[in-house]
Amino acid sequence: MKKIWKYCISLCCLATVFAGAGSVSAMADETLVSGQESIKPAPTEFAHIMSCEVIGGNKVVIKGQLEGNFSDPAYYDNYLYLFEMKPYQRDLKGRTDYAAWITKGDELSFQLPLNHGTQDDRLYSSFVVAVYDGSEYTIVSNEAYVTNPESVAKYTDPYKTAQTKKGLLIQTTPAMLSDAFSLGVNHVIVNIPFNHILGSGIDYEYDGKTYHFNKDVLAVYDDTIKRMSEKDMTVTAVILNGWNDSTPQLYYPGVTKQPASVANYYGFHVATEDGYESLRAIAAFLADRYGSKASPYGRVSNWVIGNEINNQLWNYMGPMSLDTYINEYQRAFRVFYTAIRSTSQSSRVFFSTDYNWNHDADGSLKYNAKDLLEAFNNKMIPGGSMDWGLAYHPYSIPLTEPEFWNDRETGLITDDVSSPVVNMLNLNVLTDYLQQAQFRTRSGEVRHVILSEQGFTSTSATRGTAEDLQAAAIAYAYYIADSNPYIDAFIMSRQVDAPTEMAASQAFGLWHCDTSKKNDIVATMQKPSWLVYKNIDNKASTLEITEKYKSLIGISKWSDVVPNFRWKSLEK
Numbered sequence: 001m002k003k004i005w006k007y008c009i010s011l012c013c014l015a016t017v018f019a020g021a022g023s024v025s026a027m028a029d030e031t032l033v034s035g036q037e038s039i040k041p042a043p044t045e046f047a048h049i050m051s052c053e054v055i056g057g058n059k060v061v062i063k064g065q066l067e068g069n070f071s072d073p074a075y076y077d078n079y080l081y082l083f084e085m086k087p088y089q090r091d092l093k094g095r096t097d098y099a100a101w102i103t104k105g106d107e108l109s110f111q112l113p114l115n116h117g118t119q120d121d122r123l124y125s126s127f128v129v130a131v132y133d134g135s136e137y138t139i140v141s142n143e144a145y146v147t148n149p150e151s152v153a154k155y156t157d158p159y160k161t162a163q164t165k166k167g168l169l170i171q172t173t174p175a176m177l178s179d180a181f182s183l184g185v186n187h188v189i190v191n192i193p194f195n196h197i198l199g200s201g202i203d204y205e206y207d208g209k210t211y212h213f214n215k216d217v218l219a220v221y222d223d224t225i226k227r228m229s230e231k232d233m234t235v236t237a238v239i240l241n242g243w244n245d246s247t248p249q250l251y252y253p254g255v256t257k258q259p260a261s262v263a264n265y266y267g268f269h270v271a272t273e274d275g276y277e278s279l280r281a282i283a284a285f286l287a288d289r290y291g292s293k294a295s296p297y298g299r300v301s302n303w304v305i306g307n308e309i310n311n312q313l314w315n316y317m318g319p320m321s322l323d324t325y326i327n328e329y330q331r332a333f334r335v336f337y338t339a340i341r342s343t344s345q346s347s348r349v350f351f352s353t354d355y356n357w358n359h360d361a362d363g364s365l366k367y368n369a370k371d372l373l374e375a376f377n378n379k380m381i382p383g384g385s386m387d388w389g390l391a392y393h394p395y396s397i398p399l400t401e402p403e404f405w406n407d408r409e410t411g412l413i414t415d416d417v418s419s420p421v422v423n424m425l426n427l428n429v430l431t432d433y434l435q436q437a438q439f440r441t442r443s444g445e446v447r448h449v450i451l452s453e454q455g456f457t458s459t460s461a462t463r464g465t466a467e468d469l470q471a472a473a474i475a476y477a478y479y480i481a482d483s484n485p486y487i488d489a490f491i492m493s494r495q496v497d498a499p500t501e502m503a504a505s506q507a508f509g510l511w512h513c514d515t516s517k518k519n520d521i522v523a524t525m526q527k528p529s530w531l532v533y534k535n536i537d538n539k540a541s542t543l544e545i546t547e548k549y550k551s552l553i554g555i556s557k558w559s560d561v562v563p564n565f566r567w568k569s570l571e572k
Helices: 002-012 174-183 215-230 273-289 322-341 369-383 404-410 424-434 467-482 528-535 542-553
Strands: 045-055 059-068 079-085 100-103 109-113 126-132 137-139 166-169 187-193 201-206 209-214 234-240 302-305 348-353 388-392 449-454 489-492 511-513 523-526
Touching (some): 079 137, 174 523, 187 215, 187 449, 201 273, 273 322, 302 388, 322 348, 369 388, 404 467, 424 449, 424 467, 467 528, 467 542
Parallel strands (some): 187 234, 234 302, 302 348
Antiparallel strands (some): 045 059, 079 126, 126 137
16 A cells, blocks of 8 residues: 555656655655665665756755666665755764655756745755665765855845955054055955954844854944945955854864964864854854945955965864865855855855965875865865855065065976966966866856965065065066956055064065064054055056166066066056
8 A cells, every 4th residue: 555655646746846854754664675685785876966046035946867777676765855954964864854855757856945034044055865775865966055145135236346456454543544545455354253253242143043242343343344345445354263262163073272383263164063053143144244335334345264274274173184174164165155145145255275386285284275276166066156266375485585586496486287386476377277167157257366465575584674675576466466367356465564473574564563562563664665555556657656676676677577567558
C-alpha cells in the first residue's frame, strides 16, 4: 500500500513544490532491500543547481539540471529532496527537515517562500539537493546561495561615483577633516572595528534578539561619515574584528587572544550558530545605518571585509590550509555581502590583500595573494556568483624606501603573472590578470579594484629625510593608477604620520606629526607631498606641480613610464 500511495503522489505533484519540512512525511520511510548484505553504492546522480534567485520579492526559485544516472532503486528511493542550509551547517547528519521534494525525472525546480524580514528568512541560506536511502540523506548537488540579494534592497540610490580617484585615510579631528576638504579628496577610508562599536547606549533588535552598540563611539563615526558624505566624498568602510573578551562568539572556534606579533585583528566566521547570528545582526545594523544618501548618519558606498586577508596577522583564525581558510572566510563574506546588498542595492563589497602576489607564504598563516584570489573565485562559482571587488595594497618594497621605481632591484618585481610582488611598478599584472573570463562578473564586467592602502615614506631607512622622493613617488603612483581604466580609487594610507610607524621609517603622511605624543596622532607641518597631492588631479596645475620631480625619477616625460598617461596631450 505504501508504494501505491507514493506512486499516486508522484503523478499528482508538480515538479515545483511549495512545501515545509515533513510535508510528505511518509515518502522517505523505505528501508534497504531486505537481506541486502552488500555495501551501499554511492549515489550516481548529480543535481547541478544553476540558479538560486529571489523572484517577485517574496520567493526563492532554485533551478538546475540532473546529470548522471539515477541511483540504484534497491538502495535509494525515487525522490530528490531540497534542504535549506544555514551558514553554520556543513552536512545533513541527523536531519530530516527537507524543505521540498520532487520525483526523479521531473524538472529540477523548486520554489520556496523567502520569508524576508522574519526569523525564517531564507536570504542568507544556501540550498542543496539530496537523495535518501531509508536511513540518511546524502547531498548530491553543489551548495547554492541566493545570488541577487539586491532585489529586495531597502535603499536603491545609485552608486556614489567619485569625480576623481584621489583618496586618503583621514584623521577624524575637525581640523584634519577641513584639511581633507581643502585637499580635494574624493575617496576616504574609515576603519570600523567590531570591538570599538559594541557596547551600550544603542539597543538593536534583530531576529528576536537584542544587540548593544556603543552610543558614544558611534556618534563619532556618524559625525565623520556624515561630514564626508555631505562633501560629496565616496566613503569606504573597512570592517575589522578586534579582540573583545566579552564577545567570544565573534572568533573562530578554538581561537584565543594572541600577542600583537601574531594577530592585530581576527577573522570573521559563521562556523557556529552564535557566531552567524551575531555577525549577521552587526552587518545588518551597519548596512542600514550607513546605507542611504538620505541617512542622517552619512553614507558608506564601499565595504571592505577584513584587512589583507592573505596574511593572518590581520585576519587571524589559526593555522590552516588555504582551502579551509578561504572556505570559512567566504561564508562570512557572503553574510556581509547579503546584509549589505539586501539593504543598499548599489553598495560594493570587497576583500583585501597585500602585495605579496607569489611571495612570503607559508601555506598555514600566510598565503600568496594570487592563490587566495583564485581560491576565493573558485570557491564562489559553484555557490553562485557575487559581485565582489578587490581592495589591493601596492606599497613599495621595502616599505622603508619611497622609490618604488627602483623596486626591480629587489628581484621581486617582474612584468608577468609569476612576479613575486605586484605593486605600483607592475600594477598592470594585477589588472591584466583580472580581465580573464573566469574572474569577470556575471554580466562580463571586470571586477572593481580599489587601491585602498598605499604609502610612501618621507624618511628613508638608509638616508634619512626623503621628502622630495616621497612627493615624486606619490605623483608617479597616482598617475599610474589614474591612467589605468580598471582602478577605481587610489587611497593614500595616511594624512598624518603615525609615531609608531615613524619609528620603523614609515613616515607615510602628508603631514609631520608631534613625535612626543606616542599614543596620539597630532599634525604639525605639511610636507611637499601635500601640495603635490592637492593638485595631482587638477588638469590646470597637475603637470606644473609635478615637473620638478621627474628628474628624481630619471625621466623627461611622464608618458614615457606611465602606460596610457591621462595627461599625455598636455605634455610639452
